[in-house]
Amino acid sequence: MSKTLNRRDFIKTTTATTAGVATIASGITLTTFAANANENPVTKDKRWGMLIDTNKLTEANIDGMVSACQKEQGWGNEAHSTGDQKASWIKKLKVKDKATGKVTDLPLMCQHCEEPPCVDVCPTNASMKREDGIVLVDRHLCIGCRYCMMACPYDARSFVHEELTDQREHMPRGKGTVESCTLCVHKVDKGETPACVASVNSDAVIFGDLYDPKSNINQTLKKVQSAQIRADLDLNTGVRYSGI
């Protein structure tokens, strides 16, 4: 007796096939990514950080850091956004001590906290921290609720207020999602330093593995006075400052 395909069977078969293909396909994708990661595994043994010595940094240095970041990541030329709507992954701050009147210039960006409030509040896990301490936004999961921006004590995040064109290949940005400093994760994973650090090219800004006792940043932090911004919040930031 020949079997005719009725509607129910058709739906069953199609569903099963689709589910099967989807499972296998996602498995393949995962394997592909895993293969890449294996060459340079991201582990808890590292903690990427940055030490910024404001006494050694000139205003021009800081401006250079900002433009290096813009060039590397392709932000800052939004055509329609105005004022505070424009993206700002790193900015120059001028701070005056209320008692002594001492003025300090410093660059401010995502501080890559060990306990990031943005990650805590994100409803969809789009805000996340890599094992090596880099705090990132997964733009495929970000629904644009902006709760992370409410939670960040450093005003470090930007919301994309308009349609964007001409983006960097390694940095897809999207209207309606949130973004911030990635510590140039695409370069760090290749063994390079972040664009802003490279632009200064002196020991005024040191990048490296905070945990590695042989690293420059680890050794310098043991010697010099340094501070975390809003240390009272106990977020244990990856970006440290000396001279403030």
Added chain:
Amino acid sequence: MNIRYEETQGRSLGFYALVAGLGVLILAALGAVYYMEHNGHHVTGMSNRIVWGMPHVFALFLIVAASGALNVASIASVFGKKLYKPLSRLSGLVSLALLAGGLMILVLDLGRPDRLIVAMTEYNFKSIFAWNIILYNGFFVIVAVYLWMMFERRMNNFTSKAGLAAFSWRLILTTGTGSIFGFLVARQAYDAVIMAPMFIIMSFAFGLAFFILILMASYKWTERPLGDAVVNRLGTLLGVFVAAVMYFVAVKHLGNLYLAENAGVENFILLDGGIYTQLFWYGQIILGGLIPMGLIYHPALRGNRSTLGLASVLVLVGGVIQLYIIIVGGQAYPMEMFPGKEVLEGYGGIAAYTPSLPEIVLGVGGIAVALIAVTFLVKFLPFLPESLADKVTDPHYKA
């Protein structure tokens, strides 16, 4: 005493005019959403400093009011007050409708509303927001079950149990809504545990004000009897809730003033914050607090429905203003990034925000969605008692 519930006729010219009016508001809101989502948020007044603007003000206002609107039913089934029992069905309905309106605004103001499915499937259980998504969805289910227990005669015996569950759930829900702000350690204006109970008491006032207006309007427009026993009791209760909100506001600000680190933001809201200070004193305190209490408690106005209606409207207007001050004012004041230091450049100062028309239209659209839902559902299901005359409702009625 037997209460008979009956659908409204919903065939009058007034009914169609109401539906058409609300429909226009909803269409306008959808148009505004298309405009904002198509262009991106740069067409709104929002920015990286004021990330939540007018839509969040309306959304949280409606969500807070929603949980409060359920109180009338809770008073009947949890606290056993007979006078409120005939009002329970409407109370559940208003509550669900307001929540739907509020959530609609919240979702449509997302940067990526098309990714709602992500929000429903990816949960970070450390996030108050994620908890709120669960709490809101759960609220729909629990109140729907609660309504079913009320509607279905065979299930009537379970009403008080379902009512207790819904009452507990709503307290947790509003705690969650208040905690959205209460847990933001970075910002001076928030980060206070009192936010959660304050939001609960705000919900009592806003929800009841909505309920009173909807109740009086629907009985007037359907020409059903509505006795003074019910109306006056609800009015007095509203006065108590408004006073309680003002008490919480006073405690919050006085408590904050005690801490030197909060002196700046308190000065900003209470003294020199320009528009925010004016909104606080003239809008929230006088218009939304003192005047409604005067209208409710003044002996000459007792039992006057017009002034009770006006008082309810003012409570709602004051509520929107209060949320505006909390949400927008709280963001406008800069974060204290460098204690003991002054930021000269790069950050700081009061962030500017002017609500754009599409944002306001979206917010009003959310209210319209809530009202149109009530308008239709009372037509198709028997939510409203055919009479709420004193002899039907008042257990102590003497002819």
